[in-house]
Amino acid sequence: MRYFFRKDQRLNKEADITPIFRSGRATFSFPIKCIYKLVPADPPDGPPCRVLIVSGKSYLKRAHKRNSAKRRMREAYRLNIHTIVPPAGHRLHMALLYVGRNVRPYAEIENSIKMILRDIASQMG
RNA sequence: AUAGUCAGCCGUUCUACCGUCCCGUGGAAUAGCGGGGAGGAAAGUCCGGGCAGCACAGGGCGCCAUGCUUCCUAACGGGAAGGCAUCCGCGAGGGUGCAUCAGCGCAACAGAGAACGACCGCCGCGCCCCCUGGGGCGCGGUAAGGGUGAAAAGGUGGGGUAAGAGCCCACCGGGCCCCACGGCGACGUGGGGUGCCGUGCGCCUCAUGGGCUGCAAGACCAUGUACACCCCGACUGGCGAAGCCAGCGCGUUGGCCCGGCGCGUCCCAUCGCUGUCGAUGGGAGCGGGGGGGGUAGGUCGCUAAAGGGCAUGGGCAACCAUGUUCCGUAGAUAAAUGGUAGGAUUGGGCCGAUGGCCCAAACAGAACCCGGCUUAUAGGCUGACUAUUUUU
C-alpha cells in the first residue's frame, strides 16, 4: 500500500470550498472539526477524496504553531485516508479545521483523525 | 577566582524508513533517477532605496521630516570617529540633549509678584494725635530679609547710602567682543577688553530633503457583461481664405496660486429678407468627469544580488580599491521545507552514584527584492578592558 498526498488532492478553488461550508455535514473529535460533502465525480478520473486543511488565526496566534498543526494533520490524513472509499461516481470533499488553543502531540492528532474517518465511513455506508 | 563592561560569533546534530514543493532528466503516467528547499531576527512595518503604475515644462506659498562637527554609503531619521553640556556607575563604560533666539505666546494650584514684580518689612518727606519717643494717614524711594513654588531677577565679602541696589571694588560663575596658538571642523588652550547677567516649553525664523501609490503594483490570456446611466462643453475680434495671433470659457499636474498645456466638432428642423450669416430647438460624434456591472481561474512579474568568504593595499574606524574563489544561490500561491524510530550533544531532576533512569531542547516560519533600526531569544564560545580578594 502506498501513502501519498499531492497537490491535486487538495481543495484550492472557492467554487469547491464554499458548498462544503454552506451545506456539508459535520463531525468532531478534539482538537479537530471536520466538515464534509459527497459531490459527483467530474471529471471521473480524479482522486477519490479532496481535502482542505485549516488552522485558523483565531485559535493559534503564531505562524509557526499554525504550520506545525497543519503538518501534523496532513501527515495523519496521508497515512489513514486509504480507509475510506466513496460510493461509485462520487467524490468526497472535506475540510479539516484545527480548533485547539495549542498544538497537541502527533499521536493525539492521529487518533482524532482516525475517529473522524471511521465516523464518516459509517455514515456513508 | 568572583562580579561586571564593551565588541563579535554560534544557536543542537547523525542514521534509517515513509512523505512533500521546485528545477533538470525521463516517460503512457502523479512511475523512476539526480540536484536544491527558512532566519538572525524570516517578526514589527519604524526609516531609506531598487522595481512597477499613475501624474509631470517651470516657479512661488503651504504641508511633512530632519537639525553639534567631519566622514562612510546607492540612500537614510542608519553607521564610524570626534566636540560640548548634563545624569547614572567605585570603575571599564552607559543614557539623554545640541540649527536660530531678532520677535511673539504660555507657565495650572500656591504665592504680594511668573515679567513694566512693592503684600509684609526697611527708609525719607508732609500732616495729625498723644507728647519728645512712639502711633496713624498720605506721597515717594527700595529687590538686602520673609514665606509660596518645578522655577523668584548671578554668588561671597567689602565700600557706599536716608534705606538699598553691579551703584562701585576684589574674588568666583556665566555671556559677548578682539588677538595668538592647535585642529579639516564642532571646539580647545592662553591673553586682553566689556558690569552685559533669571528659567523652561512652544510658535516663528533658517538650512537640507520629499510628486502619489504600492507586487492584491502592473502586463497578458480565459470566462463573462452593459456601445447601458447621470453631469459639463461657448465662443469673440483682427488679417481675403486655409491658417495664425490676441482675448474669453472649460479641463488639467490628487493642498493652493501663477504660469504652461489641451479642447471649444458636425448634422437636421423652424424662424429672421439674398447668402457660406444669426437666433432657438433637437440629434449624433468626440473630449472630460461622476457613478456602476462582470471575472476570483491561469501565465508572467519571481528570484543571482548595492552577494559572501579569503588574500593584499589604504584608513584610528565605519568602509573603500584590486585580485582570487564551480564557496553558495528557497520561490510556494487555500501557500512546500514534514512525520516516525534509534543514537550522540547540552541542561535539569531522582537513585542503591566515577554510572543508571526520567524529562526538556530558546525566540520563532519566507510571501517582490535589498540596506538599516527596533523588539523577542534557553544555552554557549571568543577577544579587549574594569573592580575586589588571594598567590608569586
Added chain:
RNA sequence: GGCGCGUUCGUAUAACGGUUAGUACUCAAGAUUUUCAUUCUUGCAAUAGGGGUUCGAUUCCCCUACGCGCUA
C-alpha cells in the same frame, strides 16, 4: 501580503498638556409610597501595558499587546 485607524468606570461617550478625569444609563444605600414603578438625594466604579519628554501626560514621542477597516 500591503496600507490605514483605534483602545477612557459594567455599557455608551466627553476632555486646550494644569483642580479630586466629566455626563447619561446600570449597580448599591436612603427618602417618597400601604407596596411596586416613577421621581429625588448620596455613593461605588475607568485612561490597554511598559518606557521617555515636561515642574506636571488621557493628551506629545517610542516599544509591546489586543481589536477594527480598506485593498485583486
